[in-house]
Amino acid sequence: MELKDQIELSKLPKHIAIIMDGNGRWAKKQGYFRSFGHENGTKAVRDIVEACAELPVPYLTLFAFSTENWNRPKIEVNTLMKLLVSSLKKEIKTLQENNIKLNAIGDLEALPKKAYDELEDVLEKTKNNSRMTLTLALSYGSREEITKTIKEISLKVKNNLISPQDIDESVINNHLYTRDLPDVDLLIRTSGEQRISNFLLWQIAYAELYFTEILWPDYRKKDLFEAILNYQNRERRFGKTSEQLNS
Ligand code: IPE
Ligand code: IPE
Ligand code: MG
DSSP, X not given: OOHHHHSOGGXXXXXXXXXXOOHHHHHHHTTOOHHHHHHHHHHHHXXXXXXXXXXXXXXXXXXXXXXXXXXXXXHHHHHHHHHHHHHXXXXXXXXXXXXXXXXXXXXXXXSOHHHHHHHHHHHHHTTTOOSEEEEEEEEEOHHHHHHHHHHHHXXXXXXXXXXXXXXXXXXXXXXXXXXXXXXXXXXXXXXXXXXXXXXXXXXXXXXXXXXXXXXXXXXXXXXXXXXXXXXXXXXXXXXXXXXXXXX
């Protein structure tokens, strides 16, 4: 039986988040510049978005550029920003045809104007699409997000719009960039690194973590199906006992 057919559709993760890592190493291994790896990473993006839309997994969030990635050499940052613009231009049609809504999280105003404008355009054009929400984390860092959230809530407290005893988890949730997304069910990181790198710290509180050695430009549908099958064989207890869940 094919991998895809082994997936239980009633137990699909609702929200998959992916740390797309290993582009640089993929290129270097073959004697190319790192940018070649980034370019080829877009093929994996297309394949994985398509796989999620087909299953369907209604929420897919991709870590494309972190707040820390601004510290890379300027030339690499420029390449990544240009690639963002060209990918947005190229993929808008596919997003529309497949009824996919694009969403973005992160400190978007830090993006170069051209990238910001192109992004805003695609966000606006796809905002009523409903089959799936594809979220790009761009200039995203979880600590930046949480800091911003605390500032916003503090200001509301100061202006008597909310009182401190009313601050609960849902209030915090509603101030995060991810306010419209459900919690992450499955977090995947490619390239063998086993760390979170400041991605969705709050939102992955109870996510299942899955690490694979595959470098991002090589990641394909079958690899995603394998991750989902692995996820479906886990028991998510959320603090309860196995007996409680099975009674
Ligand atoms: C992930 O690949 C893409 C971004 C972080 C933008 P890397 O560029 O981190 O590739 P490696 O980890 O150096 O191989
Ligand atoms: C994390 O990858 C960020 C993205 C995938 C966009 P990095 O390659 O930047 O992470 P570290 O620095 O190795 O942890
Ligand atoms: Mg990396």
